[in-house]
Amino acid sequence: MPSLRLGNVAPDFEAETTQGPIKLHEWIGNSWAVLFSHPADFTPVCTTELGEVARKKPEFDKRGVKVIGLSANALDSHDKWIKDIDDFGSKTSGATHVDFPIIADPDRTVATLYDMLDAVDPTNVDSKGIPFTVRTVFVIDPKKIIRLMISYPAQTGRDFNEILRVIDSLQAGDKYRITTPVNWKKGDDVIVHPGVSNDEAKTLFPGMKTYLPYLRMTEDPSAKA
Numbered sequence: 724m725p726s727l728r729l730g731n732v733a734p735d736f737e738a739e740t741t742q743g744p745i746k747l748h749e750w751i752g753n754s755w756a757v758l759f760s761h762p763a764d765f766t767p768v769c770t771t772e773l774g775e776v777a778r779k780k781p782e783f784d785k786r787g788v789k790v791i792g793l794s795a796n797a798l799d800s801h802d803k804w805i806k807d808i809d810d811f812g813s814k815t816s817g818a819t820h821v822d823f824p825i826i827a828d829p830d831r832t833v834a835t836l837y838d839m840l841d842a843v844d845p846t847n848v849d850s851k852g853i854p855f856t857v858r859t860v861f862v863i864d865p866k867k868i869i870r871l872m873i874s875y876p877a878q879t880g881r882d883f884n885e886i887l888r889v890i891d892s893l894q895a896g897d898k899y900r901i902t903t904p905v906n907w908k909k910g911d912d913v914i915v916h917p918g919v920s921n922d923e924a925k926t927l928f929p930g931m932k933t934y935l936p937y938l939r940m941t942e943d944p945s946a947k948a
């Protein structure tokens with residue numbers, strides 16, 4: 724299968740998770756979703772990442788986003804690992820409870836479907852020499868379209884504030900005819916979408932400032948919503 728691109732329908736699959744079996748599309752329902760993979764259970768960077776997602780779960784909930792992790796190990800291993808993650812979280816950032824599903828993917832079925840395997844790094848392999856998953860993130864919208872894909876190396880923990888930032892941008896852009904500039908955060912000024920004519924823009928965004936004929940900015944309409 725060709726590799727996935729932004730705008731593709733996220734491939735559907737059935738899998739065992741720490742919260743029971745799921746069918747991805749059915750599980751997403753009318754929500755947004757973040758599907759994020761990890762090289763393996765009981766590894767330090769992954770442990771910190773899972774704890775952080777657990778801590779940020781209310782932020783994902785607020786945006787109507789379900790989160791689901793994947794690690795290339797079996798369910799009994801995940802269940803034991805979650806205890807470690809909660810333990811680490813309770814010692815470092817207050818109470819942490821992993822209350823989102825983690826997919827068991829010991830044979831890399833889902834990882835292969837989503838092209839999450841590292842084919843290049845010879846150190847990122849299990850004891851049988853099978854490549855682990857890298858740290859990928861897929862943001863999937865309620866129509867099951869892939870809206871964001873990122874891959875991080877095994878050695879580098881992700882910044883989940885950045886994932887939330889992109890979700891804010893995507894959700895604002897879907898609702899209002901805007902795009903978001905460099906380093907934007909919710910509440911900062913936004914860009915009037917180039918497809919909006921100047922006449923329309925004057926009505927839609929009365930406070931708009933025109934810096935260049937193609938660069939018009941206005942207050943973030945999503946900040947008031």
Ligand code: BEZ
Nearest residue numbers: 762766767768769877878
């Ligand atoms: C980690 O999570 O610390 C890790 C996992 C696989 C390779 C390197 C680091």
